[in-house]
Amino acid sequence: MQGVPTLFALATVTFFIMRIAPGGPFSGNRQLPKAILENMKRSFHLDEPIWQQFARFLWNALQFDFGPSMMYRDYSVARLIVDGATVSMEIGLAAMLVATVVGVGLGTAGAVRRNTSVDYACGFVAVIGLAVPIFVIGPLLQLVVGLQWKLLPIAGWDGTWRYKVLPIIVLALPNIGYIARLMRGSMIEVLRADYIRTARAKGLGARLVLWRHAFGSAILPVVAYLGPATAITVTGSVVIEQVFQIPGIGRYFVTGAINRDYTLVMGVTLFYGTIIIVANALTDIVQALLDPRIRHE
Amino acid sequence: MTETGERAMIKSALSMVAAALLVWDGAGAPAHAEEAMIVRGSGDNWQSLDPHINYSAKDSHILGDIYEGLVGVDAAGAPVPAAAESWTVDPSGLIYTFHLREGLAWANGSPIVAQDFVRGMQRLLDPSTASYKAYYLINAVPVTGAGPYNSGNVKEFSSVGIEAPDDRTVELKLDRPNPHTLELLNFYAIVPSPAELKSGDEFADPGKGFANGAYMLKEVVPQSHILLVKNPNYWDAASVKVPAIKYLVTEDVNTELKLYESGQVDITNDVPVERFKELRERAGDALHVAPIARVVFLSFNVKKGPLADRRIREALTLAIDRRILEEKVMAAGDLPIRSYVPPVEAGYPALAPKDLSEDHAANVARAKSLLDEAGYATSNPLKVKFDCFSDNSWKRRAEAIAVMWQQTLGVVSEMHFQETQAHWDAFYNYEWEVYCDSLSGDYAAAEPFLVYRTEAAGAGYPWVNADFEAKIATATAKLNTDQRNAALSEAEQILLDDYVLAPLSAVTSRRLIAERVQGWIDNPVDYHLSKYLSLRSE
């Protein structure tokens, strides 16, 4: 419930910044006859005073009605969001799953074999995931896997798994980097903690200590990261969707803002906001479940 | 677990692996989903499938395949009979009478009568439709009474000069003659509208069957593709050769190229500018480059700042090496030009400003002395405010021009990059001194470019010239195209000699077209209906 004021603030700020920004949805390099321009504005209520537009937006938003998109006129914003979000969520969740498994693995390996070549190698892999931009990795994979080896389609979307593999890998890579780094740091700390030393001193096997005692605590920062990161990933990635031609939701905010598609931007803003607030709430709950200390506070 | 259970598990696991392998193998197979289908890249997502709402030029192919007007285009872009089998124009050039073919029908089977065409044009002009392209029937084809009806001042459509005297006749009355009327009427927005249409989004619904062109919608997936199949009710269905056309959204031009190379796209929407040079060598005839009715230029602010001085405008125009700019720097197939009107009309001369010669060294020498005369030197360099689009190709072009000015004249450019919409709006602030500009003609001729510069067109350029206006008035009063063009070219010379703009390049369409696609003819209208295409039989 405390998300509501946040959403309201987000919507208000976005609404007014969009209106204040130079350029409008119907700006063009051709000066239209005044009457035509006025007809277009009227059909989107842009001729009304701004406070009235804002009130109309709020009232309709409560009913999940954002009107038709100004750019993609055949569809309502709500329909575009629902269609796009389904696709983006599928790709995003899969990518986060891959990233978590690989990232946690790399991070743990690095922490256990700290300052050895294993650690450096893991660090290297993690940094490559971070450092090589996805707009380089994406086209590179298309080129090698799609065009030369002909293993997977280059781009497009028909709902089958073949079209999903490359985007998922590319989307997972930077997250692998972050998660590995977080995991390594927190694991090192946990392994130094007194209770782990005690456990070891009691003669428990290293592997047992690692998995039974250390892992649960060490993963906490990763969980904290996963919440917002998943939220951001499932709301779609402009780059991935553009490069792989995926009909997701990620491009809508950026193209909407660039085209001054007011209705689309507002719809997507509220959608993003909601997803992130929900994800944060979920993260808090999971953290509380994993870490008893938080519950006591 | 019992033994049989375990065995069943292994068995099913094995069959799953086998199935996976089969699917995997399938992935490597030739990529054409259906042999008898042409896949066309469409660039960004289409704007709308409502022909009266869409105003994006690149969607003309999709809409032209689905909807057909009275007049159509042939493969080379010239007007041909379409839904109307013939027409007559009265001697004054003011009344057009179209005779429809017999037995026209929508894809869903309902008959199409003359009243449907009137309804379509009424819908285009109706203020509540809020169509961007309404000006086609207001300014471009000056239909009697269209303007007042569109602005809502007149509510009665009967006052507009569009009528259907009987089921197979459509009559248009114009205020002034326009010899280019037929070229304008073949535009995809001037198409019939079904009587049972309730809202515009029904056009995008394959179930409704609102198509009267060679193809009809089968499947629409926003941000992914549109699948079209042959319209069995089309009057010319017998000559439509390819049973299905797929328009694929190809937002990323590099991805589109890879799709083309792997055979997943037959006709691309564009090619990556950065790869153009290499493709020209490698792709051979598959690369189609043809001038279209679009020109790119720099506008100068003749009212404010240093550029109010004509000598400076001339110097800046002369100091640009157009050949290097288009052929080496941009290298995207666009043609360097010295005129404002692009070379798209056969009977119209290629002009140039009086002192802009082909010899760049001479131009630079003259530019230097002009700037000297105007009182600028290296110690006192000219500074200009240079407003530009922030997209990559414009950025590149503007950067190169700024470097050329800097190297030859010591001019310091204060660059201001803005997003497309913001840049367009910034035009009307007149804060700029140099403005990256472009114009597309509504049809492939000199006239729309020059008429747009008159005061009456309301384009907002801070340059008004009585001689220019007089020449245009002379031109538009003539019925004969040659006489019109003679007067128009005199007007263009006035525009060029006053250096209100620096011509840069004539834009070309760039496409890769697979060898198996036949029947494509490059044309300046850049209108390519799929009905003229066929697949080479193998």
Add this chain to the structure above:
Amino acid sequence: MSDAITAQLDQDVRGISPLRASWLRFSRNRLAVASCGVMALICLMCFALPLCFPFTGNDADFANLSAPVNLASIHPFGTDDLGRDLFLRTLEGGRMSLLLGFFGAIVSVVVSVCYGAVAGYLGGKIDALMMRTVDVLLSTPFMFLVILINLMLGRTNASLFLAVVIGLWLTPSIIARSQAVSLRNREFIYAARAGGMSSAQIIVQHVIPNSVNVVIVYSSLLVLEAILTESFLSFLGLGIQPPNASWGTLIAEGAQQLESDPRLLILPGAFLALTLLSLNYITDGLRDAFDPNDR
């Protein structure tokens, strides 16, 4: 998320360790020290080497468009398709990226420490409001903020810098706040208050100086993130604006010509990767060295 970090940090900052011990530990980490050397070398190249060229990275050489690699020529790594020297452009781009990275990090540290110190020291409603704002910003997608800033300020380098700082300062401000909270109840703060110092004076003279060192450990990570952020925004055309270049814009341009001229991608890409790797190892080294649990 903030809770976890807070909890962890309350632990971390229990005492202020002698810097020397930490630096000793750091200097024993050979990889980290080597990385410092590499960073120093890269900085030297980017800032000093361009001065040795007779032209700048923006000077187009129309006689030598897309010149190939020829180590003996005046353009050792060739030119791009505008005839600009690729190596020089990469160095100058690096200067831009590094400046953005370092200044972005410094400004973020300053802003976050001040913000965190005020919030943490004052506590109460002000603290709640300030940290709530941080939470809201943290829960807004970064792209969102960038686009909104762009809409407000236009597509300029200033809005890019602002976007980078806004993306960076949030997490360190939470760290700084928790340090400030723990400082609030320390004896020397009580003493200062008893001595008649105002809250503002205490914040400036005691809280801020004692919070900086906690955040500083994270600063190399901030440099890294600033550089990365810029390169990501470059793909969308929101990065450094021409005629200036950065590694990000060069890579984004090079990625377009991956197949035809990979050299355009590899040269700036190699510099960027090397820088990010070094910064990463330095961060790890700093973190290990300053980690109080290791004592």
